[in-house]
Amino acid sequence: MDKAWALRAGLGWMGKHTNIINLEWGSWFFIANVFTNLEFPPSVVVEDHCGSCTACIDACPTDAIRQEYVVDGSRCISFLTIENKGEIAGEFEGKMEEWIFGCDICQDVCPWNIKFKQETKTPDFKSGSNISDEFSLSSLNKEFDPDFFDKIENDQFKKSLQRALFSEAN
Ligand code: B12
Ligand code: SF4
Ligand code: SF4
Numbered sequence: 001m002d003k004a005w006a007l008r009a010g011l012g013w014m015g016k017h018t019n020i021i022n023l024e025w026g027s028w029f030f031i032a033n034v035f036t037n038l039e040f041p042p043s044v045v046v047e048d049h050c051g052s053c054t055a056c057i058d059a060c061p062t063d064a065i066r067q068e069y070v071v072d073g074s075r076c077i078s079f080l081t082i083e084n085k086g087e088i089a090g091e092f093e094g095k096m097e098e099w100i101f102g103c104d105i106c107q108d109v110c111p112w113n114i115k116f117k118q119e120t121k122t123p124d125f126k127s128g129s130n131i132s133d134e135f136s137l138s139s140l141n142k143e144f145d146p147d148f149f150d151k152i153e154n155d156q157f158k159k160s161l162q163r164a165l166f167s168e169a170n
Contacts, residue, residue, distance in 0.1 A: 002031040010043030016068045017056035017106035023049070026113035049112070056106035061095045065106065077103035081160050088163075101160045 003020055006012065011031070012022040019027045023046065050068075057065045064075035073079045077099045080088050088096070097105075107113055120126055152158045 002033060005033055006031045007045065008043065010046055013046045013048045013050075014069060015056065015110065015112070016050050016054065017060075017065060017110065018069060018071045019107060021049070021110070021112050024116065026116040027107050027110060028113060053111060055109045055111065059105050059109040061097060061105065062092055077105075081163075082156070101157050 003014060003018070006020045007014060012020045012027070015021045015027060020031065021027045022029065054068075057068065062075045062077060064072050064077070066072050077096055080092060080096065081099055081101055081103070149158060149162070152161065
């Protein structure tokens, strides 16, 4: 629902990968809602700037973007690694790349994000500042710190990581 509000608030247009893209920042932002009884003048709706580009559709490894502006959530790596409670279906084997909690491929390849790429000012988001920089699924073959999971505070992330390790190991 957040995207419907964002569109009407003139924040951007909905890209073919279905995320909202802003003309100045690309799509690397979350949408927050403020409920108020203040009256605002209607915003100007931003027109679609995807043009003939299909980079996100071509790059999606699980063919989750079934057609332009239509994502099948059940095929999306974001769903498979975060929301999905059961095992990941065999048809996705070898297609998840190294993603263990969400996926950003369709946004990584979007020319609007490449154009406005800039270093984050949030220290926690900086490269080298989070756990994913010290760990990759392919490092499984190397020596593994048994206290690794104790360092992770977010329970949902811990569960996703353990499941990813489990499927990789099998
Ligand atoms: C369910 C969900 C998912 C599911 C399904 C996503 C999908 N594309 O179908 C999964 C788990 C796969 C997912 C993945 C991701 N998600 Co998500 N997700 C949501 C969530 C919680 C609900 C969306 C939903 O399905 N709502 C129900 C349907 C009916 O509503 P809707 O999608 O908004 O569609 C309506 C409007 O878009 C509107 N609409 C459509 N076209 C148009 C055109 C016009 C002109 C108008 C007026 C309206 C309109 O009509 C639709 C029906 O009402 C929202 C947060 C929220 N509360 O809205 C975040 C949200 C969409 N996700 C977000 C993000 C960041 C992601 C990921 C990038 C996370 C990640 N790194 O892994 C991926 C991206 C995957 C992708 N390519 O879309 C952000 C998007 C930010 C942005 N810049 O757009 C949101 C908005 C969260 C937030 N508050 O910031 N997500
Ligand atoms: S987030 Fe990943 S799996 Fe989901 S639609 Fe985008 S590229 Fe495909
Ligand atoms: S990659 Fe291309 S088609 Fe996909 S959202 Fe970005 S501009 Fe639109």
